[in-house]
Amino acid sequence: MPSTTxxxxxxxxxxxxxxxxxxxxDLVRRPDEIVAMLQALPLIGAIxxxxxxAACVFKGYKWHKIVVVLLSLMLGxxxxxxxxxxxxxxxxxxxxxxxxxxxxxSPLLKYTVxxxxxxAGAGIGATLWSFFNPAExxxxxxxxxxGFICLALLSFIFFRVVVILFTSVGGATMLVMGxxxxxxxxxxxxxxxxxxxxxxxxxxxxxxxxxxxxxFVYQQGGSSDTASEEE
Numbered sequence: 001m002p003s004t005t006x007x008x009x010x011x012x013x014x015x016x017x018x019x020x021x022x023x024x025x026d027l028v029r030r031p032d033e034i035v036a037m038l039q040a041l042p043l044i045g046a047i048x049x050x051x052x053x054a055a056c057v058f059k060g061y062k063w064h065k066i067v068v069v070l071l072s073l074m075l076g077x078x079x080x081x082x083x084x085x086x087x088x089x090x091x092x093x094x095x096x097x098x099x100x101x102x103x104x105x106s107p108l109l110k111y112t113v114x115x116x117x118x119x120a121g122a123g124i125g126a127t128l129w130s131f132f133n134p135a136e137x138x139x140x141x142x143x144x145x146x147g148f149i150c151l152a153l154l155s156f157i158f159f160r161v162v163v164i165l166f167t168s169v170g171g172a173t174m175l176v177m178g179x180x181x182x183x184x185x186x187x188x189x190x191x192x193x194x195x196x197x198x199x200x201x202x203x204x205x206x207x208x209x210x211x212x213x214x215x216f217v218y219q220q221g222g223s224s225d226t227a228s229e230e231e
Contacts, residue, residue, distance in 0.1 A: 031201040046181035053174030057215035060167020076101035120166035121151030172211035
């Protein structure tokens, strides 16, 4: 294969992966693609995502070391699948990348927290950008970039608060997305759920926001009680 053809394939793969990543971060833009992505999620994957999301929402800070390792494993697997999707979705690449990220997550905990806080901030920024600027939703990457930088840097200053925030937001997103994916597994409920999500794209971010607020308040109270007991 000529080098120019290889370059074109690489560019297409990167562009496709970047577009997929941005669409998954933005909960308002292109709800039909989000529904299609959730519908393609296998049953075991939906159960895992829902379970980890619930653990993050209610026990994110208390179990943050374990949560960070699990999230690193899931992130590596997801990125590996996304990168290799034009090469046959290699499971070996996905598993290897997941194990690699999980292995380096614990010794580099603060930096790993900064990355996940940045990802949560990117999701918040991209969603808010599209929500308040629907005519410029194609520029949601700008909001994602600002959100990533902001929360990633704040994690080094306000570690506990940022951990609670990113586990609440990220956990709420996984909990809601996983629950929707489980609903889409049912042949009787799936058409109605799909139709409502596509007709009302604001429902998904509002449910995620509500779950994130509940998780943040719950964790904040729990972490305060734990800190008082330790003193």
